[in-house]
Amino acid sequence: MALNQNTISDVDLLANIASKDKTAFGILYERYSQLVYNLGNKIVKDHDYAGEVLQSVFVQIWNKADTYNNTKGAVSTWIINITRNKSIDILRKTKKQKLNVDLDLDNLESDTAYDFTLSERSERREVIMKAMESISPEQRKIIELIYFEGYTHKEASEILNIPLGTAKTRVHLGIAKLRDKLSPFMIEI
Amino acid sequence: MRSKTEIHELLNLYIFGALDPAEKAEAEEYLKNPEFLSYYKETRFLLDHTAYSYEEELQVPENIKSEIFLKIEETSTLADENFPADQSDNILRPSFFNRYGFAIAASVVGFLLIYTFTLTQQLNVQSTLIAKLQSEYEENHHFVDFVSNPDVFQIKLAADDQSKAVGNLAWNKTSNDAMLYVSNLRELPDENVYQLWVLHKDNSVIEAMGTFNVNPDGTYMLTIGCMPKPSDTKAIYITMEPEGGMPEPTGNKYLSGYL
Numbered sequence: 001m002a003l004n005q006n007t008i009s010d011v012d013l014l015a016n017i018a019s020k021d022k023t024a025f026g027i028l029y030e031r032y033s034q035l036v037y038n039l040g041n042k043i044v045k046d047h048d049y050a051g052e053v054l055q056s057v058f059v060q061i062w063n064k065a066d067t068y069n070n071t072k073g074a075v076s077t078w079i080i081n082i083t084r085n086k087s088i089d090i091l092r093k094t095k096k097q098k099l100n101v102d103l104d105l106d107n108l109e110s111d112t113a114y115d116f117t118l119s120e121r122s123e124r125r126e127v128i129m130k131a132m133e134s135i136s137p138e139q140r141k142i143i144e145l146i147y148f149e150g151y152t153h154k155e156a157s158e159i160l161n162i163p164l165g166t167a168k169t170r171v172h173l174g175i176a177k178l179r180d181k182l183s184p185f186m187i188e189i
Numbered sequence: 190m191r192s193k194t195e196i197h198e199l200l201n202l203y204i205f206g207a208l209d210p211a212e213k214a215e216a217e218e219y220l221k222n223p224e225f226l227s228y229y230k231e232t233r234f235l236l237d238h239t240a241y242s243y244e245e246e247l248q249v250p251e252n253i254k255s256e257i258f259l260k261i262e263e264t265s266t267l268a269d270e271n272f273p274a275d276q277s278d279n280i281l282r283p284s285f286f287n288r289y290g291f292a293i294a295a296s297v298v299g300f301l302l303i304y305t306f307t308l309t310q311q312l313n314v315q316s317t318l319i320a321k322l323q324s325e326y327e328e329n330h331h332f333v334d335f336v337s338n339p340d341v342f343q344i345k346l347a348a349d350d351q352s353k354a355v356g357n358l359a360w361n362k363t364s365n366d367a368m369l370y371v372s373n374l375r376e377l378p379d380e381n382v383y384q385l386w387v388l389h390k391d392n393s394v395i396e397a398m399g400t401f402n403v404n405p406d407g408t409y410m411l412t413i414g415c416m417p418k419p420s421d422t423k424a425i426y427i428t429m430e431p432e433g434g435m436p437e438p439t440g441n442k443y444l445s446g447y448l
Contacts, residue, residue: 025261029254037253038243051253055260062261064432067380073234080237085433088397092415114234125241132242146205147236152394153207168207175201175232182235188227 003027010075018066025062031121032076033058036083042148043087049094053086060086074115074189084148091150115189124185131181139174142167200229204236210392332410335359335368344425346371346446354407356427356444362419369411374403374443377429383409383443384434387417388424400434422448 003016005027013031016024033054040053060082068078118124132140138160145156157167191199196219202208203216219225335341340363346356356371369385377383382400389396396417403409416422426445428438 022258022261026258029257033249033254035241035244037249038246039240041247042240042243047247047250050247051250054249054253055257058257059260059264060433063264064380067432077234077237080240081436082433083240084436088436089399089434092397092399114231116238124238125244128238128241132239143236143239146207148240153205164207168202171205171207172198172201175204175236176197178235178239179232182238183231186231186234188231 005030011070014061014065014068014075017062018068025058028061029058032079035076036079039080039083039148040087042144043084043150044090044094045149049090052090053083056086057082071113071189073113076115077113088150113189114186117185117187127182127185131178134181135174135177136170139170139177142170143174146171196225197228200225201232204229204232206394213392332359332368332370335361335366340364342419344446344448346425346427346444348444349442352443354444356446358425358446360416360419365416365418367413367416369413370408371403371411371427371444372408374407374409376405376407377402380432381429382432382434383427384430384438384440385411385413386426386428386438387422388426389417389421390423392423395437397434397436400430419448424448 003013003021003023008024008027010028010031013024013028017028036057037050037054040057041047041050044050044053057079061079068075072078116124116127118127135143142156142160145151145159146153151159153167153171154164157164160167162170199208199212199216200219203213208216220229336343336359338361341359341361344358344360346358348354352375353373354371354375355373356369358367358369360367371383374383382402384400385398387396387398388394398413398416399411401409401411424445424447426438427443429440429443430438
């Protein structure tokens with residue numbers, strides 16, 4: 001059966017990819033390659049390595065589509081997490097920098113997962129872009145440095161030449177503003 | 190007693206690793222409450238998806254798509270070779286007059302084909318075994334060389350439960366390279382991997398150092414090229430995580446060792 005690339009859901013695409021459907025794989029690539037490449041580049045800070053991230057993420061999607069569990073989270077969350085992990089692997093191998101990971105989640109398992117209520121990806125991106133524009137450039141920078149680029153809050157405060165307390169305030173205010181803007185478009189699944 | 194807003198602030202800073210150990214413990218207490226756990230997960234989801242704001246910064250190089258398709262094509266070809274398609278439509282049908290002769294000839298040819306195939310299979314198995322033994326020998330030789338270096342010290346990793354799993358991390362304190370050898374760990378299904386972590390002394394950083402699955406005999410040797418300084422390190426441990434690994438530990442500890 002022909003796939004309608006405009007209407008088929010991410011979950012259905014993955015189900016088809018699990019059956020080794022290359023058309024579905026091509027559609028998913030068109031949907032997510034820009035995101036994966038740019039997020040990879042944000043983390044590894046190198047175009048060639050970002051290309052490696054993109055390749056390894058999509059090869060993993062092809063090989064492991066059958067392991068995706070939609071009760072644990074949205075497809076986008078799954079792909080973003082694979083991208084972060086692949087990027088971290090490359091950073092580790094290239095010794096580019098240490099990684100800031102602080103959590104011990106042994107006791108935090110739950111079935112709660114979220115997705116956006118906006119089905120159109122362009123709408124979703126627009127809402128996220130607007131939310132990011134609503135926070136100050138300073139708040140955005142510290143969130144990027146710590147959350148995506150792997151710096152500790154101490155390193156980030158040194159890079160930005162601000163006291164630790166200011167760094168913490170910026171993180172908190174930035175998140176609060178992002179939540180205000182994005183929570184109305186999120187749903188528990 | 191903190192207000193809800195203060196707890197949210199605490200959890201925001203918890204996500205960013207910006208809490209001291211006492212505050213971190215307090216945040217983890219709050220995370221036992223479903224309401225705050227939902228807040229935490231929602232915030233993580235939201236932060237993950239801010240990645241979309243970078244989506245348009247660079248155009249993906251055009252050659253990458255074809256490279257990916259080539260790779261998955263190779264994977265598919267290998268799978269097809271393992272499970273050849275049904276060729277029955279292409280078999281020539283014998284005429285009415287010589288069907289018995291043809292049947293005998295076909296049986297002989299079939300037998301020879303099967304025999305040849307079996308021999309080839311055995312040869313392949315032997316070759317694989319030799320390659321495996323050679324690889325194991327080289328790995329072991331490399332490990333012995335590595336631990337013979339006077340700058341290398343070793344840390345024993347022990348199981349947190351009653352299992353017989355053990356590990357040994359050989360760590361070069363000068364080059365910060367290391368080799369991990371584990372044994373008696375159970376083999377994991379495809380959707381899981383073991384992941385090695387290093388906990389820093391101030392408890393503020395846990396570094397992901399690599400993922401692996403063990404061989405069928407429960408052993409594995411992992412080479413790590415970028416360990417932190419031993420003087421900055423408090424503990425090493427291994428958890429089970431989803432395939433591909435996680436940015437932070439989420440699964441149970443299987444092995445741990447302390448400096």
